[in-house]
Amino acid sequence: MQTWLRKHKEELTGYLFVLPNMLGLIGLTLLPILFSVMLSFTEWNFLAGFSALKWVGLDNYKAMWQDQWFIKSLTNNLIYVAVTVPLIMLIALPTALILNRRVYLKKLIRLMIFMPYVSSVVAVSVVWGLLYRPSDGIINSFLKGVGISDPPGWISSTTWALPAIIIIGAWGLIGYTMVLYLAGLQGIPQDLYEASDVDGASPWTQLLHVTIPMLRPTTFFIVITLMITTFQVFGTIYMLTQGGPANSTSMLSYYIYISAFHFYKFGYAAAMAWVLFLILLCITLLQWKQQKKWENDY
The missing domain is CATH 1.20.5 (Single alpha-helices involved in coiled-coils or other helix-helix interfaces)
Structure with missing residues (x-):
């Protein structure tokens, strides 16, 4: 021994x-994780203890597709992701391209753009709530000042509440995406740009045929992380709208929270959480497959 x-x-x-x-x-x-899988096949009010666990099989998974609140939350989530992710990337990439060059006070500008990402969700939501106030908010006061007599109601409007949340979400993640793009840009060999200069390539041609193709791994990582992050949006919804008005800003994460801790339907909430996980898994696998195709083409 x-x-x-x-x-x-x-x-x-x-x-x-x-x-x-x-x-x-x-x-x-x-x-x-294992307990949540088991829980998704049960009906359970945790206030009654483990003795109240009741096995219901697939009933939770079937019920959610007849649940209008769930369908509305899923639809809002898909719209939120489909708009927010491209919007962030369309702003972050040009910003990174500009800041990758010699810019006056470049470090300070980078810090200012990145600060929203590390700021408290609660503080950010309170500030945006003040900005979005229909009667005396800064945004609507500005719009009235430039001649718009009937500005949007923002988070108090069923039409404008979701766009308002999208703006906040994009604003908060632009800095994170910009930093990742900056890291990717600094990893591109300068030899490629020098060779393209010798061939007479214009800056636009270099962007399309050198910069963007070389940023594909970075873009793949950004798309995956942004989709996962935006599918799980919760803090802003909880602080500003509580899913309203009329469920116009309800998202899956918020509805899961409401089902578990307001309605005490832990089994149903666990089932929705696993549906959200499967959605994210499918998106990730599809992106991964597409990334492999890009690598082969490239």
């Missing part, structure tokens, strides 16, 4: 160092 211990001393030491992290991973991540 002692001979075996001496022979495997280094391995055992390594396992002992890893053990606390593994126990935390199993206890705080793996077991809750």
Whole structure:
């Protein structure tokens, strides 16, 4: 036994160092995931304890497709992602291209653009709530000043509430996306630009045939992370609109929260959470497959 211990001393030491992290991973991540899978096939009000667990099979998964609140939340989420992600990228890439050159106070400008990403969601939501006030908000006061007599109601309007949330979401993630694009731009070999200059390529041609193709791995990573982030939008909705008015800003994450902690339908909430996970998984796999195709073409 002692001979075996001496022979495997280094391995055992390594396992002992890893053990606390593994126990935390199993206890705080793996077991809750497995429990949520089981929970999605049950009906459970946690206030009544584990004795109230009732197995219902696929009923939760079937019920959500007849649930108009769920369908509305899913539709809003898809619209939010489809508009916010391209909007962020269309603003962040040109910003990164500009700041990748010699710009006066470049570091300060980068910091200012990145600050919304690391700011408190609560503080940001409160500030935007003041900006969006229909009667005396800064945005509507400005619009009235330039001649628009009937400006939008923003978060109090069923028409403008979702666009208002999209603006906040895009504003908060532009800095994050810009930093990733800057890292990608700085990783492009300068030899490619020098060779294209020798061939007489214009800046526009270099952008289309050198910069954008070389940024494909960065763009792939950005699209995946932005989709995951925007599908899980919650803080802004909770602070500003609570899904209203008339569920016009309700998203899946918010509805999952409401179902679990307001209606105490933990089984139903777990089922919706797994549907959200499957949606994100399918999107990621499709993007991954497309990325492989790009690599082969390139």
